[in-house]
Each structure stands twice: as C-alpha cells, then as structure tokens.
Amino acid sequence: MRPSRTLRDVATIVVDVMPKAGIRDPQGEAIAGACRRLGFGEVISVRQGKRFEVEVSDADDVAQAEDRVAELAGELLANPVIEEFVIHGA
Amino acid sequence: MRPSRTLRDVATIVVDVMPKAGIRDPQGEAIAGACRRLGFGEVISVRQGKRFEVEVSDADDVAQAEDRVAELAGELLANPVIEEFVIHGA
Numbered sequence: 173m174r175p176s177r178t179l180r181d182v183a184t185i186v187v188d189v190m191p192k193a194g195i196r197d198p199q200g201e202a203i204a205g206a207c208r209r210l211g212f213g214e215v216i217s218v219r220q221g222k223r224f225e226v227e228v229s230d231a232d233d234v235a236q237a238e239d240r241v242a243e244l245a246g247e248l249l250a251n252p253v254i255e256e257f258v259i260h261g262a
Numbered sequence: 263m264r265p266s267r268t269l270r271d272v273a274t275i276v277v278d279v280m281p282k283a284g285i286r287d288p289q290g291e292a293i294a295g296a297c298r299r300l301g302f303g304e305v306i307s308v309r310q311g312k313r314f315e316v317e318v319s320d321a322d323d324v325a326q327a328e329d330r331v332a333e334l335a336g337e338l339l340a341n342p343v344i345e346e347f348v349i350h351g352a
C-alpha cells in the first residue's frame with residue numbers, strides 16, 4: 173500500500189514553446205502573409221511555436237513531475253535566449 | 263450601436279497541431295532519446311507538434327472567428343493526412 177500516491181503513475185505533460193515577445197518570428201510572418209493572400213484578410217499576425225507532449229513514468233506526484241519537465245524544457249526543448257515556455261497538463 | 267457585439271474586436275486564437283496517433287514522429291523520438299541520455303530516465307515518449315497564435319480582427323463573434331481559423335488551419339497550418347489540430351482561445 174502506498175498511501176502517499178495521489179494520481180496515476182504515468183502522466184502526459186504539455187510544454188508550449190513560443191518565441192519571446194519582441195523576438196522576430198519570420199515563419200509566423202510568412203504564414204500571416206500567406207493567410208491574407210489565401211483570402212483570410214482578417215489575420216493580423218501569426219506567431220509560430222512548438223508543442224511537446226511528454227509522457228513520464230513515476231509521476232505519482234504530478235507537481236514534481238511538472239518541475240522535472242520544466243527543467244527538461246529549459247535544457248532541451250526551448251532556447252531560453254529567444255523562447256519562453258509554459259508547462260501544463262494534457 | 264452594435265447590440266450583437268459580444269466580445270472585443272481583436273482575438274487571439276490558438277491552433278495546436280500534433281502528429282496523428284499512429285503516425286511516427288522521428289523528431290519526438292530523437293528528443294525522447296536525448297532526454298534519457300541527459301538523465302531524464304522517466305521520459306517514456308515525446309511527441310512534437312506546432313503551436314500557432316493567430317491574431318484576427320473583426321472578431322466580435324468569437325465562435326465565428328474560431329470557425330474561420332479552423333478553416334485556415336485545415337488549409338494552411340496542418341497537413342490533414344498526418345496531423346490533427348485543435349482550436350482554442352489564448
């Protein structure tokens with residue numbers, strides 16, 4: 173019996189990585205231009221980022237698992253010079 | 263006076279694009295391997311997708327604006343053969 177167990181052992185944690193405000197996003201700008209050419213004139217701007225779904229084991233403490241994934245995101249998934257990230261559940 | 267106006271005129275709508283279940287994701291697999299080599303042994307798998315923040319004008323009807331962005335996502339942001347997308351508010 174493990175009374176401290178609060179949730180399931182496997183969790184999917186989402187990391188959203190976006191270019192920081194003020195950092196140019198040429199891909200997003202190109203997509204915004206394409207949208208307008210395709211008839212979506214209401215598009216003001218597009219920012220493109222990345223989304224990761226990270227499945228982790230030993231996640232009976234979800235807050236701790238999210239802390240670990242935040243550490244991972246800072247080291248491997250996002251470039252902290254130009255990108256910021258947000259961690260949340262799936 | 264525009265009594266039908268429900269929200270602000272400019273809205274940011276988020277499009278999350280992920281590889282469909284069953285479609286291989288070599289980038290995600292490579293990242294999962296790198297995580298484990300970096301000491302994050304609890305990582306079972308990583309799926310990598312894209313996240314778009316689309317800012318649109320004339321969005322006094324948010325549901326309608328989201329429908330337009332869904333149309334846009336199907337045409338331009340996602341490849342419907344291998345990817346699926348979800349639309350939501352920022």
